[in-house]
Amino acid sequence: MAIIETVELRKVFRSIVRSPGIAGAVRALFSREYEEKVAVDSVTMTLAEGELVGYLGPNGAGKSTTIKMLTGILVPTSGAIKVAGVVPHRNRQANAANIGVVFGQRSQLYWDLPLRESFELLRSIYDVPRDRYRQNMAHFSEILGLDEFMGTPVRQLSLGERMRGDFAAALLHDPKIVYLDEPTIGLDVEAKEAIREFVGRINRERGTTVILTTHDLADVERLSKRIILIDEGTVIYDGTLARLRTEYGTHRTLVVTLAETYEEFAVEGGEIESREGNIVKLRFNQRRLSAETMIRRLLDRYSVSDIAIIEPEIESIVRRIYREGYNESAVGSPS
Amino acid sequence: MRVAAGVYRQYWRINILTTLEYRENFLMWFAFTIVYHGAAIAALWIVLERFPSLNGWNFRDMAFLYGLWMLAHALHNTLFSAVGDVPEHVREGEFDRILVRPLDSLFQIIATPGQVFPDELMLALAYFGVATWYSGVHIDAMFVIFVPLIVFGGALIELGIGLIVSTLSFWFVRVDALIWIVVQLEQEFTRYPLGIYSRGVRLLLTFVCPFAFMNYFPASYFLHKPDNALGFPPIAGLLTPVIGCAFVILAYVFWRFGLNRYQGVGH
Structure with missing residues (x-):
């Protein structure tokens, strides 16, 4: 059963054109010229419940913008989206109850408070029943080793500890779908491994659907069978990692x-x-x-x-596809 | 509602914990609050030393006028000050977070834990008691029923303005200049009776940014002063709760409209 479905999803940003320098900035005050930037051109995809999909693309390809439309943060310019039966931007609160989000570069924990207090507040926000909360916390603590720093203010945590806290925070309310946007960015090997292990287990044991965007292809190799590649706002490959490797590597x-x-x-x-x-x-x-x-x-x-x-390393394959474009006919010919 | 009440309770628990953790900072803020309001009242006193009466209002009347504003303003700062942080959240990209949680976005903003403590409100209550006694306002049933409603209405007016300005940050990202103008407008033009200003300012403070309903119209009612600014009947002073509610609803509709235009920063 499809849990995420998008059809020709498109997002165009409108921004003011600014010429460089002070003179340009002054001119922009008086004459407003708008520039349209197509961040996502046409993304059509279907995800089944329980899938773990790597969503990849170079910087500026439209990965984050797609995630922001799926989570209901941004309203699409055109196209259709349905996530667990809900149109995210029309019904943000209903959608929010179904999803968990980890933005690798931003934390949802409260800076000045001990980690435990952040979890308590999120428990109230998502209205997680007490027993379920206790079970989840016990389970997450065991995999992520949270106990050591539950009482530490978030501002004093290392990046790896903070990320582990963020993962637990995103999954506290048993979301059906989890969006992970660059979750391992800047982490050391050990923390990356802990996070990958955690994501893999949540997906296997709870059947949580996961969309993972990342620059670190090792995340994808380790976790997902299926990948979707986008470039310049369009899907250029959607299939298994194995097929990509045999066809393209x-x-x-x-x-x-x-x-x-x-x-x-x-x-x-x-x-x-x-x-x-x-x-x-x-x-x-x-x-x-x-x-x-x-x-x-x-x-x-x-x-x-x-x-x-x-x-063949998936990384070099993907790099080559971005450079040369994915082309079915190129697959058979030797390079 | 039950969920929101639970979150709100937690929010206050965290505020108090944070305030206690940064006790020195809190004490400095409290000292600043006293100096700030003290200076404003002293300035009124100096002006009224030279002109014993402004537009028919003497220092005792103005002390009450200031007390009513201070109370509404302090209530706003205690309950809704986080709304003013929205432009900062938008600029730093933290606002996205609000949109992926299953509670109303405005409620979440209001219940964002920070370092809030009802110190200014307590100070304002004390001052208002003294100013009421000093100005000789007669405390009757109308006073007891309407003052709390008017103070709450006044806080809602301030919330409405803040919400509109914050919503503009969805388009312009930086709205510091506008915030500064609105803050000045509120702080400078609520200290004296409306009649001393030019017609444009009177209309602005009544119909566009209705700060005159925070204190001028209600104070005129309780002090039995005729409104010589716009010729409103005294009963206008009791409309503050209605105006506050209507204004916040309007601002909220604009906020919801703005949310659908929100582009985020750095796509």
């Missing part, structure tokens, strides 16, 4: 540890990426050659003690 790499030292090293169809001592990285086009063929050719000529295959 043309090259794989073999990491070979040689058993002996060879002066010369070459395998037909393979390109040497790097060679350090006995470890060689060998890149090959997976459309032309299977891994099996490559390995056979390698073993025919050299004595090898270890082999590993590296899948």
